[in-house]
Amino acid sequence: MSTEESVDPELIEQTKQQIRSLVREIAQIAKTDIAPQEFYDAVLNRVVTALAAVGGAIWTVNEAGQLALEYQINLRETRLAESEENQIKHGRLLRKVIDSGEGTLIGPQSGSGNEEDGANPTDYLLVMGPLKTARETAGVMEIFQRPGRNVTVQRGYLRFLLQMCELASEYLKSRKLQHFTDRQALWAQLEQFTRLVHQGLNPRETAYTIANEGRRLIECDRVSVATCQGRKTKIVAISGQDTFDKRSNTVTLLTHLAKAVVATGETVWYTGDTSNMAPQVEEAVQSYVDEVHSKAVAIVPLKEPHDENDPLARPKVVGALIIEQIEDSRPREGLPQRIEIVSNHSALALTNVQEHNDLFLMPVWRTIGKSRWLVEARQLPWTATACIALLAVLLFLFLWPANFELSADGKLRPTVRQHVFAALDGDDVSEVFVEHGQMVKKGDPLLQMENSTLERQIAEAQGNLAEAIDQRRGIKAQLEKKGGLESSEEFQLIGRERGLEKQIISTRSQLQLLQKQRERLLVTSPIDGEVITWKPREMLINRPVKTGQLLLTVVKPDGEWELELHMSEDDMGYVAEAQAEFGPELPVDYVLLMRPGVTHSGTVREVHHTAEVRGEEGNTVLVEVAIDKNDLKVRQDGAVVKAQVYCGRSSIGYAWFHDLISFVQEKWFQFF
Known part of the structure; x- marks a missing residue:
C-alpha cells in the first residue's frame, strides 16, 4: 500500500536555499582564524539546524589519545550520562569511526553485533562523520536525528554531514599548519631567549634580559624580576624600563607582593579572585592591583635546581617572576606553558649568576682578568710609570707627617x-x-x-574664708550674750568656733599659696x-x-662667649687619647660661617660624659670650647661654626682617611 504526500514546491525551494546559505556560512567560517571552541559552536549549530536534528556533538582526540567532548547540543536528551555501560558502547562506536575514517549511520538501539565495535544505546539515529587532518582522523562530528525516515533520506543526512566534515577538516588542517608555524616561531624565540639569558654572569644584565626577552616570549604586557638575598627581596628589572624609581609606590607594593609570595614558595595566579590565597598574599595582591589596575597577575617563585645528592632538600628561592596582563584577564593559549619555560630558564640563570658573584673577592678577580693588557709590551712603559706614581703616592700618605685634627660642627653661644x-x-x-x-x-x-582654673580656685577660697569669718563672728556674738544658753549649747558653740578658727587658718594658707601661684x-x-x-x-x-x-x-x-661643638661619637676615642697625652685643654681652630675667611683659636674647656642623638648628626658628644670674645667683631648667638680639634701628629694618610680606616676595622671585627 502506498501513499502520496503533496509537498509545496516553493517550501522545498526555500528550504534548499536555507541549507545552501548555511553551507556557505560554514565554508566561510572554516577559512577564518577563530578559536576552535567558537568554530565548533558555529558549525554544529548550523549543521543541526540544516538537518532539523535534535542535537549533536563534536569529539576530538587529545594529545593523550583520549576522546574529548569539545561541543554539544542537547547531549542530555540521549541519556548517555545515565549509564556507564551505554557510555562505553558509545565510546567504542566513536573509536570505530576514528579508526576507519569513514562516516556511518547507526539506528536506534542497534549495533554491528560485535561488542568491540560498540553500539548505539540511544533512541535516536546517529549520523557520524570523521574530522580529518592530513594524515589522521582528529575527531568525529555526531548528529542525533529523529528515527523513522526512509533509507534514502538517512543517506542524504550522511552525505550532507560528510560534506560539512570536509569543510571542518579544512579548518583543522589550517589550524594545525598554523600551530606548526607558531611552534616553529616559538622554538626560535625560545632559542634566542635561552642563548641571551645564559650568555652573561652580570646580575643586572641578566635580570633585564629575563624581563625584556621573557615578555616577548610570554607575549604579555609586563614582566618584572625580583631577586632574593637572604631575607631581602627587591625588584631589579621591569620590562621596557631601563631605570625606575625603587622608592615609588608601585615598586614598593610590587616588592611587598614578591616578598609575600616568595615566603610561601608557591606560584600565585590572580585573575580577579583572591578567596583561595593566603591572607598576607591576598592583602599584597589587592594593594598592588588597586595601584596599577592590572587585570591578571602571575607571581612565580624562581627556585634553584634540585640537588640530586639530596632529593629531600628544599630548593632555595633565588627570585621571583611577575607577569602582568593590564587590559585582558583571559589567559592566552599556551600561556602557562610559556611561563613555565621562562621561569625554569630564569631560575637557572639567576642561580648561576648568584653563585658566580658570591665567590670570594669576585670583583677583584674579575678586574684582574680584564687587566692583562696592562702587562703587554706596548703598554708596559705606561704601566710601570703608573705603578711608580702609585708607589710615590702611597709613600707620601704613609710617611709624610701632618696635624691630626678632628672636624666638628657647632654654634657660638654666650656663656x-x-x-x-x-x-x-x-x-x-x-x-x-x-x-x-x-x-x-x-x-x-x-x-x-592667664589661668582661669587658678582664678576660680582663688575666688572659691576667698568666698570660703569670708563665710567662715562671718560664721565665727555670729558665734562670738551668741557667746558674749550668754543669756538663755544652756551649758550644752554653750559647749557646742565653743566647739564650732574652734573648728571655724582652724578652717579660717587653713583657708588663708591655701589662699596665700594660690596667690603665690598667681604671682608666678x-x-x-x-x-x-x-x-x-x-x-x-x-x-x-x-x-x-x-x-x-x-x-x-x-x-x-x-659676658664671656663659648663654642658648643657636637663631636661625633666615633671620634671621641681620639679626643680622649689626645687629652691623656697633651692635657684636657686641647687647641681648637674654628671659623664662623658668616666670616669663613677668618680663623680663630680656642681651647677645649669641658667634654660631656654622655652621647646624645641630635637629628641627622646621629650620636654626638657635646664639647665646650673656651674662646676670646675680643677676637670676634660680630657675636651672634647660635652662629654656625666649623671647628677642628687638634689631637696630635700622624701620617697625612691617616689624618685624611682615619674614618675609612675605622670603618674597615669595624667591619673586619664584625665579620671576622
Missing part, C-alpha cells in the same frame, strides 16, 4: 644664658612686655599668663641681659602654655 620656662599651665599668654633684642634687668616682667603667672627675667627669642609676641600671644614649656631665652651678651 651666661638662661632659658625661661613656664612655671605652671596657662590658658593663654595675655601680654608680652618685651621684644627681640630688648635689654632687661633681673626681675623685669617678660610676659603675663607674671614671668620675670632671671638675669640681666638681652632677650634673644625671635618675635616673642607673635610666637606666644594668646597661645596656651604647659608647665615646663620654653618661653623665652635671655643671654648676657657682654
Whole structure:
C-alpha cells in the first residue's frame, strides 16, 4: 500500500536555499582564524539546524589519545550520562569511526553485533562523520536525528554531514599548519631567549634580559624580576624600563607582593579572585592591583635546581617572576606553558649568576682578568710609570707627617644664658612686655599668663574664708550674750568656733599659696641681659602654655662667649687619647660661617660624659670650647661654626682617611 504526500514546491525551494546559505556560512567560517571552541559552536549549530536534528556533538582526540567532548547540543536528551555501560558502547562506536575514517549511520538501539565495535544505546539515529587532518582522523562530528525516515533520506543526512566534515577538516588542517608555524616561531624565540639569558654572569644584565626577552616570549604586557638575598627581596628589572624609581609606590607594593609570595614558595595566579590565597598574599595582591589596575597577575617563585645528592632538600628561592596582563584577564593559549619555560630558564640563570658573584673577592678577580693588557709590551712603559706614581703616592700618605685634627660642627653661644620656662599651665599668654633684642634687668616682667582654673580656685577660697569669718563672728556674738544658753549649747558653740578658727587658718594658707601661684603667672627675667627669642609676641600671644614649656631665652651678651661643638661619637676615642697625652685643654681652630675667611683659636674647656642623638648628626658628644670674645667683631648667638680639634701628629694618610680606616676595622671585627 502506498501513499502520496503533496509537498509545496516553493517550501522545498526555500528550504534548499536555507541549507545552501548555511553551507556557505560554514565554508566561510572554516577559512577564518577563530578559536576552535567558537568554530565548533558555529558549525554544529548550523549543521543541526540544516538537518532539523535534535542535537549533536563534536569529539576530538587529545594529545593523550583520549576522546574529548569539545561541543554539544542537547547531549542530555540521549541519556548517555545515565549509564556507564551505554557510555562505553558509545565510546567504542566513536573509536570505530576514528579508526576507519569513514562516516556511518547507526539506528536506534542497534549495533554491528560485535561488542568491540560498540553500539548505539540511544533512541535516536546517529549520523557520524570523521574530522580529518592530513594524515589522521582528529575527531568525529555526531548528529542525533529523529528515527523513522526512509533509507534514502538517512543517506542524504550522511552525505550532507560528510560534506560539512570536509569543510571542518579544512579548518583543522589550517589550524594545525598554523600551530606548526607558531611552534616553529616559538622554538626560535625560545632559542634566542635561552642563548641571551645564559650568555652573561652580570646580575643586572641578566635580570633585564629575563624581563625584556621573557615578555616577548610570554607575549604579555609586563614582566618584572625580583631577586632574593637572604631575607631581602627587591625588584631589579621591569620590562621596557631601563631605570625606575625603587622608592615609588608601585615598586614598593610590587616588592611587598614578591616578598609575600616568595615566603610561601608557591606560584600565585590572580585573575580577579583572591578567596583561595593566603591572607598576607591576598592583602599584597589587592594593594598592588588597586595601584596599577592590572587585570591578571602571575607571581612565580624562581627556585634553584634540585640537588640530586639530596632529593629531600628544599630548593632555595633565588627570585621571583611577575607577569602582568593590564587590559585582558583571559589567559592566552599556551600561556602557562610559556611561563613555565621562562621561569625554569630564569631560575637557572639567576642561580648561576648568584653563585658566580658570591665567590670570594669576585670583583677583584674579575678586574684582574680584564687587566692583562696592562702587562703587554706596548703598554708596559705606561704601566710601570703608573705603578711608580702609585708607589710615590702611597709613600707620601704613609710617611709624610701632618696635624691630626678632628672636624666638628657647632654654634657660638654666650656663656651666661638662661632659658625661661613656664612655671605652671596657662590658658593663654595675655601680654608680652618685651621684644627681640630688648635689654632687661633681673626681675623685669617678660610676659603675663592667664589661668582661669587658678582664678576660680582663688575666688572659691576667698568666698570660703569670708563665710567662715562671718560664721565665727555670729558665734562670738551668741557667746558674749550668754543669756538663755544652756551649758550644752554653750559647749557646742565653743566647739564650732574652734573648728571655724582652724578652717579660717587653713583657708588663708591655701589662699596665700594660690596667690603665690598667681604671682608666678607674671614671668620675670632671671638675669640681666638681652632677650634673644625671635618675635616673642607673635610666637606666644594668646597661645596656651604647659608647665615646663620654653618661653623665652635671655643671654648676657657682654659676658664671656663659648663654642658648643657636637663631636661625633666615633671620634671621641681620639679626643680622649689626645687629652691623656697633651692635657684636657686641647687647641681648637674654628671659623664662623658668616666670616669663613677668618680663623680663630680656642681651647677645649669641658667634654660631656654622655652621647646624645641630635637629628641627622646621629650620636654626638657635646664639647665646650673656651674662646676670646675680643677676637670676634660680630657675636651672634647660635652662629654656625666649623671647628677642628687638634689631637696630635700622624701620617697625612691617616689624618685624611682615619674614618675609612675605622670603618674597615669595624667591619673586619664584625665579620671576622
